[in-house]
Amino acid sequence: MxxxxxxxxxxxxxxxxxxxNAGRDVTALTGVNLEIYxxxxxxxxxxxxxxxxxxxxxxxxxxxxxxxxxxxxxMTPKEVRLQQKFGFVFQQPVLFDWRTVKxxxxxxxxxxxxxxxxxxxxxxxxxxxxxxKDFANHYPNQLSGGMQQRANIARAFGLDPDIxxxxxxxxxxxxxxxxxxxxxxxxxxxxTNKTILFVTxxxxxxxFLSDRVCVLSPHPGRLSAIVDIDxxxxxxxxxxxxxxxxxxxxKVRNSFEGGSV
Amino acid sequence: MKEKFEVLTNKxxxxxxxxxxxxxxxxxxxxxxxxxxKRIPENVLPHLYQIIIAGFSTDKVTGDMTATQAVLSSxxxxxxxxxxxxxxxxxxxxxxxxxxxxxxxxxxVLFPYLMLIQLIPVLGLAPIVLxxxxxxxxSRVIIAAILSFxxxxxxxxxxxxxxxxxxxxxxxxxxxKPHVIYTKVLIPAALPYxxxxxxxxxxxxxxxxxxxxxxxxxxxxxCLLSQSLKHAMxxxxxxxxxxxxxxxxxxxxxxxxxxxxxxxxxxxxA
Ligand SMILES: Nc1ncnc2c1ncn2[C@@H]1O[C@H](COP(=O)(O)OP(=O)(O)OP(=O)(O)O)[C@@H](O)[C@H]1O
Ligand SMILES: [Mg+2]
Numbered sequence: 001m002x003x004x005x006x007x008x009x010x011x012x013x014x015x016x017x018x019x020x021n022a023g024r025d026v027t028a029l030t031g032v033n034l035e036i037y038x039x040x041x042x043x044x045x046x047x048x049x050x051x052x053x054x055x056x057x058x059x060x061x062x063x064x065x066x067x068x069x070x071x072x073x074x075m076t077p078k079e080v081r082l083q084q085k086f087g088f089v090f091q092q093p094v095l096f097d098w099r100t101v102k103x104x105x106x107x108x109x110x111x112x113x114x115x116x117x118x119x120x121x122x123x124x125x126x127x128x129x130x131x132x133k134d135f136a137n138h139y140p141n142q143l144s145g146g147m148q149q150r151a152n153i154a155r156a157f158g159l160d161p162d163i164x165x166x167x168x169x170x171x172x173x174x175x176x177x178x179x180x181x182x183x184x185x186x187x188x189x190x191x192t193n194k195t196i197l198f199v200t201x202x203x204x205x206x207x208f209l210s211d212r213v214c215v216l217s218p219h220p221g222r223l224s225a226i227v228d229i230d231x232x233x234x235x236x237x238x239x240x241x242x243x244x245x246x247x248x249x250x251k252v253r254n255s256f257e258g259g260s261v
Numbered sequence: 262m263k264e265k266f267e268v269l270t271n272k273x274x275x276x277x278x279x280x281x282x283x284x285x286x287x288x289x290x291x292x293x294x295x296x297x298x299k300r301i302p303e304n305v306l307p308h309l310y311q312i313i314i315a316g317f318s319t320d321k322v323t324g325d326m327t328a329t330q331a332v333l334s335s336x337x338x339x340x341x342x343x344x345x346x347x348x349x350x351x352x353x354x355x356x357x358x359x360x361x362x363x364x365x366x367x368x369x370v371l372f373p374y375l376m377l378i379q380l381i382p383v384l385g386l387a388p389i390v391l392x393x394x395x396x397x398x399x400s401r402v403i404i405a406a407i408l409s410f411x412x413x414x415x416x417x418x419x420x421x422x423x424x425x426x427x428x429x430x431x432x433x434x435x436x437x438k439p440h441v442i443y444t445k446v447l448i449p450a451a452l453p454y455x456x457x458x459x460x461x462x463x464x465x466x467x468x469x470x471x472x473x474x475x476x477x478x479x480x481x482x483x484c485l486l487s488q489s490l491k492h493a494m495x496x497x498x499x500x501x502x503x504x505x506x507x508x509x510x511x512x513x514x515x516x517x518x519x520x521x522x523x524x525x526x527x528x529x530x531a
Binding site: 060061062081082083084086087088090092094096097098099100107108110111112139140141159 | 425427428430431432433434435436437441445446449450452525526527
């Protein structure tokens with residue numbers, strides 16, 4: 001990690017303040033300074049309500065910062081969004097009832113003007129990856145919650161975006177599917193050189209996947225530590241048994257301010 | 262025994278049968294009561310068998326038509342006007358919903374007027390519309406349209422509003438153009454609501470066209486209906502019309518249901 005790397009995303013003194021129903025200010029995020037390199041796999045880790053989703057949304061232009069700003073490849077989030085460079089996996093699966101699973105995966109590609117054949121091929125490929133090949137022609141209401149979330153993930157991947165923002169994509173999945181998707185995610189990431197921002201509150205997951213784990217703390221939401229995960233890649237599931245892995249997990253756990261997760 | 266009964270009550274045909282049976286009993290009780298209290302030549306609430314006989318009777322009720330012929334020939338005019346009004350109203354209702362969705366200002370301006378039009382009774386509306394259009398047939402179509410329009414517009418608008426924030430967020434991330442959001446998200450999402458509007462509007466269009474007939478004369482089911490009620494014609498004609506309109510109402514509801522089923526495959530659960 002000694003070579004000079006391009007910074008892809010840079011936040012400067014980023015802060016977001018919401019108003020609650022009583023009109024009081026809720027500081028969801030304050031003073032976040034973060035530099036993310038191109039092709040890096042970053043995890044945002046922290047307890048519920050510490051502003052992980054808010055940070056992701058600010059980067060994706062879904063949330064206007066109250067203070068500070070975000071720069072991506074020297075552009076504003078809006079410019080990057082208009083160039084259709086973001087992929088976003090929402091915390092809840094956002095599926096369209098009237099479209100089959102495959103047509104759901106194809107939707108963003110339709111919007112971005114992919115040809116019919118390309119759409120279909122890519123959708124098949126993505127569904128194969130998340131293990132939904134046999135359910136391509138089912139409707140979302142015929143799927144279990146975990147299957148819906150996998151369709152959601154397949155859709156974000158189908159676009160082949162430069163920057164993939166994933167908000168707790170795997171938290172609704174069973175352990176087996178999760179581990180398989182971890183490996184798939186790392187494989188695709190290596191093959192495509194995407195920048196990935198991954199939100200989770202599972203420390204092991206964050207350590208296993210990432211180059212760096214950003215630890216956020218609540219009240220007010222802030223970036224309290226960044227832990228380098230210098231485990232060699234490619235990583236296999238055995239890595240989780242190693243003592244170094246567990247050392248890093250402990251290190252991340254100890255870096256939370258205001259108690260453990 | 263109890264279990265068997267439960268199995269039976271779960272069957273659709275059984276509940277329909279039970280429902281019809283109860284209706285017949287209530288009807289016949291009513292017919293007997295009315296027959297004993299009123300002393301007019303024709304009972305206003307005849308027995309069901311009398312109505313059925315009247316339906317198949319070959320006696321002429323008007324110049325050269327039997328009761329059934331008279332009903333069916335007037336029905337053609339009335340239903341055609343009702344249908345035209347319904348289609349027109351549904352189309353305008355959909356467009357209004359779309360316009361109100363696109364512009365919050367227009368929604369605030371238009372919505373109170375729509376409710377106001379809806380509040381004017383048909384009896385008051387009919388002469389006004391007739392005075393404006395000057396043509397009795399056109400005015401009837403328009404009244405059917407006005408009545409169909411409101412449930413379609415409000416339901417469709419509710420459908421547009423049912424789209425969750427997350428779906429907009431997804432479209433936003435994809436940098437989708439507004440027309441794409443309409444065609445790919447909003448309109449498909451509103452479709453079931455639109456059909457609900459149609460199901461409410463259709464019987465209203467039929468009822469409205471019959472009602473307007475009674476006011477303005479000049480042929481149609483309503484005309485026949487009022488003649489029959491005034492004893493200018495057999496009272497059975499009145500009841501034939503009532504049953505006929507009820508049948509048409511149910512049929513139209515079913516047809517709309519089939520169309521909806523046809524265009525929304527995701528509702529057919531595996
Ligand atoms: N639209 C909003 N309006 C008002 N307050 C909000 C809004 N969105 C988030 N908040 C508040 O901001 C804080 C951070 O929310 P955020 O959704 O970013 O947390 P999170 O870290 O993603 O939590 P979780 O792990 O539960 O998803 C919370 O206190 C929340 O109540
Ligand atoms: Mg969140």
